[in-house]
Amino acid sequence: MIEVALLLGVFGLSFAVGYALISRVPQRLHTPLMSMTNAISAITILGAVLLFSTEATVLEQAVGAAALAMAAFNVVGGFVITHRMLRLFKTRASRRE
Amino acid sequence: MTSGGWTWLTDFAVIAILIVGIWLFRYPQRAKAGNLVAATAVVLALVLVVWRHPGLETGLIAVFIAAGSATGWAVAYRVTMIQIPAMVAFQHGAGGVAAFLVAAVELVRESPDPTGLAFVAGILAMVVGAATFSASMIASAKLANRMRSTPVFLPRHNAVLIAAAVLAITFAAGIAGASPVLAVTCATAAIATAAILGIAFAIRVGGADMPVLISFLNATAGLAAALCGIVIQNRLLIACGATVAASGSILTYVMCRAMNRGLSKVFVGIAPPGAARPAEFAAMEEKAAPAAPPPTSSADPFASALAALRGARSVILIPGLGMAMAQAQFEVVALGSRLEQRGVQVRFAIHPVAGRMPGHMHVLLGEAEVDYAKLFDLKDINADFAATDVAVVVGACDVVNPAAATVDGTPISGMEILRAHDAAQVIVCNLDDGPGYSGVPNALYGNPKAILLFADAKATLSRILAGLDEPQ
Structure with missing residues (x-):
């Protein structure tokens, strides 16, 4: 029961902290923001990794392989696209440098 | 599995790094640094998990991660800025796939107590993940102009949505106590019906409302990840997923407010031209x-x-x-x-x-x-x-x-x-x-x-x- 409360507590606290921080992100950064949080949501890669215990059956490993590849695609693709977009964010002053 | 002060400390260190990344993201000039910091947090989380579980097939893991990463990198460098929305929608879908696959394997393999939180979270992770996947594919096709962006209405559309949701949850619940073969069948059926739910949901949203749909799917992808985290009792997954769910919710709200329309109105779709137009x-x-x-x-x-x-x-x-x-x-x-x-x-x-x-x-x-x-x-x-x-x-x-x-x-x-x-x-x-x-x-x-x-x-x-x- 304590474990359940802790897990839900982590969820609630993270949601609240995330909400407080992200509601201050300006409109012009919303596309990169969504792209970055998209990459973060592929944190399910942690779950996919855990499917590869040495006792896993072939079926479990096959499903795990698909999950792992998808999540890795999402993590790397998300952060790289965000980086590319943010490189475009310049003012005339910063461009001269 | 993970107990003791040391794991709590390292988990919170990773979460703190992630928060710093998002903190930096609030300023255009620092956002690039913020993105790199957040990426570092995800890599650290991955290293921690592999470190803590010695009995993993690290060779296989490395191969599949490398394959996915290389594809992600190659695609990310090719997309143009016009293609970004379709690409982001596609990636929401990829996250959904990872979530429902992980949840399905955990439910079938561990068969947790059917009255416990882990089981309920597992059912929801499967349904939310699969629906996010299929809805994202529709959204991506609409955003890439590979599909007409006018809303599609099914007969009794709301009833179809409710029926698909109820069926998907029922199939998923059938995993409890089932034989291995039956459990796999139930999981497959649950994923298939949840995918139908996602498709029926997304086809009704019109082209003008795509900014709302893509934001909403951002939130559900995060929610699916967090639910997955509850299933495997991993704090890092829960924290990251919840943060993304918060972010997607904010963007959904901002978009709805900008259009002065409620969320339910957006998802019910705009009547096609010709049908009951004001005089x-x-x-x-x-x-x-x-x-x-x-x-x-x-x-x-x-x-x-x-x-x-x-x-x-x-x-x-x-x-x-x-x-x-x-x-x-x-x-x-x-x-x-x-x-x-x-x-x-x-x-x-x-x-x-x-x-x-x-x-x-x-x-x-x-x-x-x-x-x-x-x-x-x-x-x-x-x-x-x-x-x-x-x-x-x-x-x-x-x-x-x-x-x-x-x-x-x-x-x-x-x-x-x-x-x-x-x-x-x-x-x-x-x-x-x-x-x-x-x-x-x-x-x-x-x-x-x-x-x-x-x-x-x-x-x-x-x-x-x-x-x-x-x-x-």
């Missing part, structure tokens, strides 16, 4: 139709536009999605620079729902090397139109349609628009006089201030740029 439409169409040409079109509208720009001291440029479709963002930015060289005050007005996802227009103009200091949000510039000589609309329709304020019962009624019609003159560089995504005829076209240049925006702007260079 005012017909009158407006007559007013806006080229059959009754506005006074300015008696002269050559192109010459009038050029004269207006030559005489202007202040100009506001209003880019819309049509600009992106015509690939005219480079010409728009070039027009801005050219006018500035002539001593004109130039600003860009960006409507919150311009483009196909939140903030899309800023990225498109960024690709054309715009000076970000010249981009203004609706609330910061709307009062200034009245004191502006010329407003130039490029491929924007619904977001400048005064009918939003004057006609009730349309999809854009009550939406705050950019008040282009307050400027002394308005140059409209749209493809044609047709209505925008909402299907509402644009009342601006009937305004005597409007100079209508209906053609491909890229060609029109190139002509204007050449015209400005000619000696007077």
